[in-house]
Amino acid sequence: MNKISIVPCSFRLLSVGYYAELIETNGRDRLLCQGRKLHAHLVTSGIARLTRIAAKLVGFYVECGKVTDAKKAFDGMPKRDISGCVVMIGACARNGYYQESLGFFGEMNKEGLKLDAFMIPSLLKASRNLLDQEFGRMIHCMVLKCSFESDAFVVSSLIDMYSKFGEVENARKVFNDLAEQDLAVFNAMISGYANNSQSDEALNLVQDMKLLGIKPDIITWNALIAGFSHMGNEEKVSEILEIMCLDGHKPDVVSWTSIISGLVHNFQNEKALDGFKQMLAHGLYPNSATITTLLPACTTLANVKHGKEIHSYSVVTGLEDHGFVRSALLDMYGKCGFISEAMILFRMTPKKTTVTFNSMIFCYANHGLSDKAVELFNQMEAKGEKLDHLTFTAILTACSHGGLTDLGQKLFLLMQNKYRIDPRLEHYACMVDLLGRAGKLVEAYEMIKAMPMEPDLFAWGALLGACRNHGNMELAKIAAERLAELEPENSGNGLLLSSLYANAGSWESVVRLKKMIKKKKLRRFPGSSWVDDKVS
DNA sequence: ATCTTGTTTC
Structure with a gap:
């Protein structure tokens, strides 16, 4: 791969739009290092404070992920000019620093700077990605107040935001x-x-x-x-x-990535891998989005061979540094049973996000390393990392698998009271499992009854499993019947239920169930593992 | 200077 020599093209460094290309071919660290040198030159020659130059520096630093440096460059401007703000807000929004983008807008507002049409699209983009409907609507009001609603840039961003919120009708109105x-x-x-x-x-x-x-x-x-x-x-x-x-x-790559993504979404993982091969055969190269889309297919198929090939490709092309790629890789190794690989990737991730932590906690939880999961959860809290509903699904899973009954119950309350996260079906299922494993069958049943939504098969399944292990026939019958209702196509439930009835001597019910199973042409699939262990 | 396509954890 050709490296673009940065010093001779310093002027390009300051030109918005080239950063991504430069980063791809030079690596972020090298680019940043060169950029800082150039910045020093600009300072000594006294032009770093020129508005236009400073605005470029702002864009450069945000693009490199250095928002603090960008802010410094911005503060170095002799006067707060509107185009500097546009660059700052836009650069933050384009690079995933949505909170910073909106925060910066707030500061700007406080200082009494006028709203500019050029910053609206970036603010809408930030609101969209944060799913901040309140802020988005406020910006829309400002748009109407300032009569920016005939600006095509503003309108396309509004349409995009409302669509992301799921409000297609509102998007159409604006359109x-x-x-x-x-x-x-x-x-x-x-x-x-x-x-x-x-x-x-x-x-x-x-x-x-x-x-x-x-x-x-x-x-x-x-x-x-x-x-x-x-x-x-x-x-x-x-x-x-x-x-x-x-x-x-x-x-192009986007078309193919969309096709692959759709196949993965519709559980056609083999076809997704085929699609990827077709894409390569067309002479197209995968980028970070393609890799992030494809890795879950390898994960689901437990096809570590392909996963490792993709990992190698990511290392060679530098795509491994991409945040999404990294968490998809971590998840792949974790789910396929390569815990130490997952741990290495976790350690090697400089900018850990909620997803990074969640994936690693799930990995520990699913491999019975509950203490490690708890340790990581505590780290997350201590670091002030955002905890979401999946963080709690992961940690509650760890608690139930590790028999940490008291801790699990404590965290279930913490989730609701401190973090204001309403428990979802999977949280209740974890809690039923947790209580059930501890032999607290009545409490587990109470948990199900207290659910504000219809309990799903995982909740009843957890209760049924616990009843079987702790020998509670009455609750088992209740759970099994609910299961059979919820999932009549799963013969496993029916068979389990029929064996329960058989044990209880209720043969009439057994006959009825077996008829039902036969009528639906249900068959029992043999249990099997999909983990591909033929990989060294 | 601002906009529109594909992206990870359940």
């Missing part, structure tokens, strides 16, 4: 209110429909835009592919691929 929709606005609306399982509506919009003389581009086609692929409509995807080719657009 309709715009006098002249351009390509990006259409694309935003099309992808809005596609991401909300309304791909046919998205397809209609493509016809509308063609009638207006706007030609669909690769983004339009990819949005459609993503929509239909996610819905599992493989024929429609092939159809779109044909149409786009006739239209002069070749499928």
Whole structure:
């Protein structure tokens, strides 16, 4: 791979848009080092304080993940000019520093700087990604107040945000209110429909835009592919691929990643791996999104061989440094039983996120290393890392697997009282399992009865398992009957129930159940492990 | 200077 020499192209370093490319080919650390040298030069020559130069430095530092340095460069500006703020807010929003982006806007507001149309799209993007509906709506109000609603950039961001919130109708309203929709606005609306399982509506919009003389581009086609692929409509995807080719657009990495993503989402993991091979055969190279999409397919199939190949590729191309890729790798090794590999990846991750921690806690929990899981959970709390519902699913799983009954109960309350997370089905299932394993069958049943939603098969299954282990026939019958209702197609439940009835001498019920099983042509699948252990 | 396509943990 050719390394771009940075010093001769220092001017490019300061040019927004080239950072990503430079980082990909030079590595973040090397780029940052060169950037700092250049910054020093700019300071000594006295031009670092020029507004335009300082704005570029701000963008550069955010792109390298150094928000604090960016802020310093910004504060070095002689006067707080609006374009500097636009760069700061935009650079933060583009690089995943959403909270920082909105926080910075707040500061700017306090200082009485005027709202600028150029920063609206970035603020909407940050609200969208934080799922902060309140903030997003507030920005929308400001848009109306300042009469920015005829700005196509603003409108496409609004459409995108409302679609992400699941409010397609609101997105459509904003779309309709715009006098002249351009390509990006259409694309935003099309992808809005596609991401909300309304791909046919998205397809209609493509016809509308063609009638207006706007030609669909690769983004339009990819949005459609993503929509239909996610819905599992493989024929429609092939159809779109044909149409786009006739239209002069070749499928690119994004198209293929969307196809692979849809297949993984619809449990077609083998097909997803095939799709990846096809993509390679077309001469396209996977990027971080492709890798992150594909790794879960290897994980589900427990295909460590492919997983390791992808890992090697990621190391060679530097994609291993990507946050999403890293957590997908960690999860893959963890789920496939390679705990030490998972631990190494965890240790090697400089910027650990909630997902990183969650994956590692799940790994410990699922391998019976409860103490390690608890240790990590405590670290997370001590570091002030954001804990989410999955953090608690993971730690409660660890508690139930490790017999840490008291701790589990304590954490179940902590989750609700301190972190304001409403327990979901999986949390209740963990608690039923936890109590059940400890022999507290009545308490486990009480937990199920206290659930504000309909208990699912995992809750009843956990209770049934516990009843079997601790010999409580009455509760077992209740649990087994609920299970049979919830999951009549799973013959395992029926068979378990029938053996329970048989033991209790209720043969009439056994006959009834066996008839039901036969009628539904249910068969019992032999238990098997999918872990591919033929890998060294 | 700002916008629209694909992305990890249940």
